[in-house]
Amino acid sequence: MPFTQSLPSALSPSRLEDFQRCPRRYQYASIERRRQPATxxxxxxxxxxxxxxxxxxxxxxxxxxxxxxxxxxxxxxxxxxxxxxxxxxxxxxxxxxxxxxxxxxxxxxxxxxxxxAVRVEGVELRLRVTVDGAPLLGILDRLDRDDHDELVIVDYKTGSLPSRSFDTATFANTELYAALCESTLGERPTRIRLLYVTHGEAIERAVSAVVIDARARAASAAWARITRYYEAGQFPATPSRNACRFCPYTAVCRESGVAVVAG
Ligand code: SF4
Known part of the structure; x- marks a missing residue:
């Protein structure tokens, strides 16, 4: 059955993360626009x-x-x-x-x-651009200019510090912001700084053209799948311990017959 709600006009890094965790979660959050209770x-x-x-x-x-x-x-x-x-x-x-x-x-x-002492280029910077057919939208916490006059993306994190083995996933979201920056501002940020303010620790990573290109292509491929599932009238559920543990839709998912994996 087709959706009565419209397809969102853009894909943000956090909605992309929803989709990559489980397409059904994206359906609940972004198509049906179900409210996620605050924690x-x-x-x-x-x-x-x-x-x-x-x-x-x-x-x-x-x-x-x-x-x-x-x-x-x-x-x-x-x-x-x-x-x-x-x-x-x-x-x-x-x-x-x-x-x-x-x-x-x-x-x-x-x-x-x-x-x-921080040279700020923008705060809560709203960037919107179409990359490889995918309408992308991101709001950057902060964009700085460092001592070498290079752009640095700064993201505040209030959660726990990631374990080393999750480095790639930790930066994936922010690397998409780098792709947005390059397309919108015409300049590629050279570094990402994640400020884990709860713990007083910063983690940094250099940004390369290869990584930016890969993130933009992944977002574009995800958007193509989102459009396909939307037209088909359903997004598949892909339950897993990691995906379901922090999902706000476990109750509604169970009601619809999905075998949700308990955390
Ligand atoms: S509860 Fe699990 S299967 Fe259901 S939407 Fe959330 S992540 Fe997907």
Whole structure:
């Protein structure tokens, strides 16, 4: 049966990740637009991202801890909508814990770099481009210019540090941002910096033309499959322990008869 909802107008790196984990998850999130309930971790991540965005929206010499702390209440207000409060069953104690945890992560950030010394090219930079027939859209946390005048993609991570064996998967998403940057701005970033602000650790990797090309081709191939499944009226489910463990749609998937793999 054909979908009544329209196909999204673009594919973002995070939606691509959904699709690569399990096409059915992409169907639920991006075609049926089912709401993903907020979790404590995602909410904390959004608050921290918002504070850091505010910090880089002021002049370099004004990027102080005071500015970050003053942005925290506004970020909490913006993120904690009625729906999100209900998802978290937020009471005063949990709200205090969230504020303190977010403040700790922002303090960690200040131990990692001096924001007044960063040359920023863009914050929350929205890039949209068609690559090999695939409409791609990405929002970069930050794009810097380093001491050699090269572009560097900076992505804030509020989750756990990846294990070494997952290096390639860790960078895959951000390497697609590099492809977007090159196509949109006409200049290839030379490095990616992932700032694991919860742990105060940064992981860096150089970006090559070969990798960018491979990521763009993978996205384009995925878009062709998305279009095909959309026209066919169903995206296949590919349950696996890794894919299902953190999937927000396990209940709906089970109801539709899929043998979901328990985490
Ligand atoms: S529960 Fe598993 S099979 Fe179902 S959509 Fe999520 S990842 Fe796919």
């Amino acid at each position: 404590y971790a995602t909410v904390k991540g959004r608050v921290v991202h918002q504070v850091l965005e505010s910090l880089f929206n002021v002049d370099a010499d004004a990027r102080t801890t005071e500015v970050a702390w003053s942005a925290l209440p506004g970020a909490l207000d913006a993120v904690l909508s009625e729906d999100v409060r209900a998802d978290l069953a937020l009471d005063d104690e949990l709200a205090r814990r969230l504020r303190d945890d977010a403040a700790r992560v922002v303090a960690n950030y200040f131990s990692m770099e001096d924001p007044s």
